[in-house]
Amino acid sequence: MDTRLSNAPFDVEKIRQDFPILTRLVHEKPGRPGKSLVYLDNAASAQKPRAVIDAMANFMAHDYSNVHRGVHYLSQVATTLYEATRDKTATFLNAPSRDTIVFTRSATEAFNLVASSWGGTHLTAGDEIILSVMEHHANIVPWQLLRARTGIVIKVAPVLDDGTLDLDALADLLKSPKVKLVSITHGSNVLGTVTPAAEIARMAHAAGAKVLFDGSQAAVHMPVDVQAIDADFYIMTGHKLYGPTGFGVLYGKAEILESMPPYQGGGDMIQSVSFEETTFREVPHRFEAGTPPIVEGIGFGAAIDYVTALGMGAIHAHEQRLLAYATEKLRAIDGLRLIGTSPTKAAILSFTIDGVHPHDIGTLVDRAGVAVRVGRHCAEPLMERFGVGATARASFALYNTEAEADALVDAVRAVREFFN
Structure with a gap:
C-alpha cells in the first residue's frame, strides 16, 4: 500500500477487531458492570494487534x-x-x-x-x-x-x-x-x-x-x-x-x-x-x-x-481527523488549557484544568473507563517552560474513534463540573 499521506477510507471498526484488549471491560465489580475501555495512553505504549x-x-x-x-x-x-x-x-x-x-x-x-x-x-x-x-x-x-x-x-x-x-x-x-x-x-x-x-x-x-x-x-x-x-x-x-x-x-x-x-x-x-x-x-x-x-x-x-498493510499515510490521515475533532471539543471546556497547539502536530493532546490537579483528572476519567497519562511525561524542562507542574495527556492511535474522543470530552467535562 502507498505510504504517502492519504485521505483513503479507513475502516477503524474493522481494525479494532484486530486488537483483543479493546473489548475489555475495566472496573468490574460484583453486581456492577464494568466500563468499556477507552485507551488513550498510546504515547506511553500502544496496544498490540493479534498479528503481533x-x-x-x-x-x-x-x-x-x-x-x-x-x-x-x-x-x-x-x-x-x-x-x-x-x-x-x-x-x-x-x-x-x-x-x-x-x-x-x-x-x-x-x-x-x-x-x-x-x-x-x-x-x-x-x-x-x-x-x-x-x-x-x-x-x-x-x-x-x-x-x-x-x-x-x-x-x-x-x-x-x-x-x-x-x-x-x-x-x-x-x-x-x-x-x-x-x-x-x-x-x-x-x-x-x-x-x-x-x-x-x-x-x-x-x-x-x-x-x-x-x-x-x-x-x-x-x-x-x-x-x-x-x-x-x-x-x-x-x-x-x-x-x-x-x-x-x-x-x-x-x-x-x-x-x-x-x-x-x-x-x-x-x-x-x-x-x-x-x-x-x-x-x-x-x-x-x-x-x-x-x-x-x-x-x-x-x-x-x-x-x-494499513498504510502509514492512511493512519496519519485518520489520526489527524481525530486530533482536529477532539481539539475542537476540548477547547470548548471552560478552564481547560491545551499545552501545545502547533499547526503541525501528531494526535497528542496535553492539557490542564484550572484548579484541578492532573492526577485528579486522570483518576476521575479512569472511572469512566478512559485511560490517559498524567504527570511530567519524562519532560520536566518542558513543564517548566509552560509553567505547569504536570499535565493530563490523551494520545490517539490508529484504532481510536470519534466516539472515544467524545467519551474523553464527556469525562473531562464531568471532572470540570465536579470541581466547580
Whole structure:
C-alpha cells in the first residue's frame, strides 16, 4: 500500500477487531458492570494487534532458537526470521541499507549508544551539542552523563508559545563553530509538535554538525524517510508502534556507524577473541552484544507488517481527523488549557484544568473507563517552560474513534463540573 499521506477510507471498526484488549471491560465489580475501555495512553505504549501476539507466540511454540552462528535447522530458521525484521525496518524508514539498522533494547538504549560510542570518540571538552526544551529525558540524560565525563557543552533551543520549535533561535545557536551535533525530537511526546526534520538537518549540516532525530513518536504517526530528511541518526522504539517492549532501533549513516567503536562487549559482536586482542564484527552487529531480544524482534517485524498493510499515510490521515475533532471539543471546556497547539502536530493532546490537579483528572476519567497519562511525561524542562507542574495527556492511535474522543470530552467535562 502507498505510504504517502492519504485521505483513503479507513475502516477503524474493522481494525479494532484486530486488537483483543479493546473489548475489555475495566472496573468490574460484583453486581456492577464494568466500563468499556477507552485507551488513550498510546504515547506511553500502544496496544498490540493479534498479528503481533500470534507471531510471537507461534515463534516461541514452533521456531524458537538462539540466532546467529547456529548450524542446526531451528537456529537457521530463527535467524532468518529475526534478520528479516532488519530488512523490514530498513524499508519502513527508507534506509539505504539493512546494515544501517542497529537493533537495541529500547530507544533509551539507542540514545546511550550514540552518546557513548559516537559522542565519546567524536566530542571533546568545549564541543557543543544542541537539544530542544521539549526533549524526552532519554535525549537529555545521556548527554549530561557525557558532559560529566568529557566537558562538552549542552545548548537548548526554545519553543514558541504554541509549542513550535523556534527555528530562529536554533539558527542563532548554530552560529557557534563549536556545535557538533543537533539532537532533537521529530515529534514531541507531550506537545505533539512535529518538527521540520529536513529543514533542521539542512541547518545543522550547513553549520558542519551532525543531526539526530528522536522518532519514538513521529514514526508511529506518519511516514518517515530517513534519506529524504537527511538524518545522520534516527531512533525509534517498538512498543509504541504496536510491537513489544524491549526492542528499539537506531538508524545511522553507514560512514558514521563505521567510525564508531562498540558500545558494549560480549558475545555475537566479536570476530575473534584472545587475551591479547579482540576484533569486532562489521556494523551493525558490532553494536549488538549478547543474545538479542529475539522474540521481541519477531514481534516488531509483525508490527511493521501490520502498519505497512494499513498504510502509514492512511493512519496519519485518520489520526489527524481525530486530533482536529477532539481539539475542537476540548477547547470548548471552560478552564481547560491545551499545552501545545502547533499547526503541525501528531494526535497528542496535553492539557490542564484550572484548579484541578492532573492526577485528579486522570483518576476521575479512569472511572469512566478512559485511560490517559498524567504527570511530567519524562519532560520536566518542558513543564517548566509552560509553567505547569504536570499535565493530563490523551494520545490517539490508529484504532481510536470519534466516539472515544467524545467519551474523553464527556469525562473531562464531568471532572470540570465536579470541581466547580
